[in-house]
Amino acid sequence: MTQMAEKLIAASRKAEARLATRKTPFVFDCWYVAGYAPEFGRALRARTLLGRPLVFYRTESGKPVAMSDRCVHRSFPLSQSRLDGDTIICGYHGMRYDAAGDCVEAPSLREQCPRGVGVRAYALREQGPLVWIWMGDGEPAADLPLGDWVASESWPASQQYYHLPASYIALHENLLDLTHLSFLHANSFGTPDFATAPYEVHIDEEKGHFRLKRSVVPTRLPPVWAEPTGLTGRDAARITTSTFVGPSAHTVNGVFYGLDVPESERPDTQIITAHLPTPETATSTHYFIHHGRNFAVHDPAVTAFMNKQLEVAFMEDVTGLTAIEKLIAETGEDDMYEVSLSSDKAGLAMRRWLYRQAQVPKL
Numbered sequence: 163m164t165q166m167a168e169k170l171i172a173a174s175r176k177a178e179a180r181l182a183t184r185k186t187p188f189v190f191d192c193w194y195v196a197g198y199a200p201e202f203g204r205a206l207r208a209r210t211l212l213g214r215p216l217v218f219y220r221t222e223s224g225k226p227v228a229m230s231d232r233c234v235h236r237s238f239p240l241s242q243s244r245l246d247g248d249t250i251i252c253g254y255h256g257m258r259y260d261a262a263g264d265c266v267e268a269p270s271l272r273e274q275c276p277r278g279v280g281v282r283a284y285a286l287r288e289q290g291p292l293v294w295i296w297m298g299d300g301e302p303a304a305d306l307p308l309g310d311w312v313a314s315e316s317w318p319a320s321q322q323y324y325h326l327p328a329s330y331i332a333l334h335e336n337l338l339d340l341t342h343l344s345f346l347h348a349n350s351f352g353t354p355d356f357a358t359a360p361y362e363v364h365i366d367e368e369k370g371h372f373r374l375k376r377s378v379v380p381t382r383l384p385p386v387w388a389e390p391t392g393l394t395g396r397d398a399a400r401i402t403t404s405t406f407v408g409p410s411a412h413t414v415n416g417v418f419y420g421l422d423v424p425e426s427e428r429p430d431t432q433i434i435t436a437h438l439p440t441p442e443t444a445t446s447t448h449y450f451i452h453h454g455r456n457f458a459v460h461d462p463a464v465t466a467f468m469n470k471q472l473e474v475a476f477m478e479d480v481t482g483l484t485a486i487e488k489l490i491a492e493t494g495e496d497d498m499y500e501v502s503l504s505s506d507k508a509g510l511a512m513r514r515w516l517y518r519q520a521q522v523p524k525l
């Protein structure tokens with residue numbers, strides 16, 4: 163029976179000391195997806211993001227609002243309170259907060275609520291179906307992680323959401339690792355040749371750019387890609403570029419073409435899946451997915467077909483990561499170690515970067 167050598171275990175633990183883990187604080191200076199636009203309306207909605215309970219609603223003019231869900235008086239959840247015009251009236255003693263989070267009325271006081279009493283409100287930005295939130299200190303100091311294609315009519319798209327009971331770091335590592343496609347996704351979009359196909363890794367630890375490109379040529383495409391691209395039963399190229407865009411976003415860009423088509427006649431078809439993890443807690447994640455393409459623009463049947471097929475595949479990741487998280491919770495992180503392989507290079511670099519970016523939040 164194999165027992166891992168003590169020195170290998172010690173080396174694994176030493177390497178892990180500089181990697182982001184479940185104990186690492188979140189990166190707050192970043193735009194995260196708070197939800198899909200239709201989720202926020204004239205009803206108060208609670209959602210915990212980056213360990214902070216928040217309440218969401220839209221003003222009468224339709225502007226989305228996010229603020230701390232905890233009344234500053236005695237911590238009553240504002241999400242269980244009442245919306246009155248553009249203000250929330252706390253359900254316990256009636257303190258009233260405006261859309262900026264300022265307390266504008268405290269019924270038990272004869273005078274006005276003192277200036278400066280209120281809850282923190284957060285900046286939101288809408289982009290197509292996505293509502294982004296900035297939870298860092300100060301004004302938003304970065305552009306949105308995804309480009310204009312997300313809101314463009316030239317890129318028809320579908321969305322998915324999973325409540326993932328697992329670490330967002332484990333999800334990011336999964337997305338930078340294409341070798342699991344042949345196994346975890348053997349029954350959906352993985353093919354046996356994916357695990358050993360040549361790949362290129364681009365790592366810029368200074369900028370936080372991590373990219374993995376895998377070229378599977380020739381191959382036969384699984385139905386999710388073969389049917390929409392008309393490549394069923396033909397020898398094809400499958401070129402997948404998987405990019406860590408930041409703590410809140412990862413894009414997977416797929417290019418497919420038939421090998422029987424001359425290079426000059428290949429269509430410029432692209433499929434981009436944006437994986438958008440927003441940590442809920444250290445061990446649970448709001449997993450948003452926006453899946454778009456730049457062809458068959460007016461064909462909703464293609465959208466529906468790919469969405470249905472991808473749901474099966476992404477559920478395989480959700481199921482796998484959930485099982486891992488459960489096992490780690492039962493084992494205890496201090497008692498475990500993990501061995502990394504050369505194919506984990508991009509994921510390890512990403513975790514080193516996240517570790518360095520981690521911020522201890524101000525309350």
Ligand code: FES
Nearest residue numbers: 233235236252255
């Ligand atoms: S707890 Fe909100 S007003 Fe008292």
Ligand SMILES: [Fe+2]
Nearest residue numbers: 336342347479
């Ligand atoms: Fe996967």
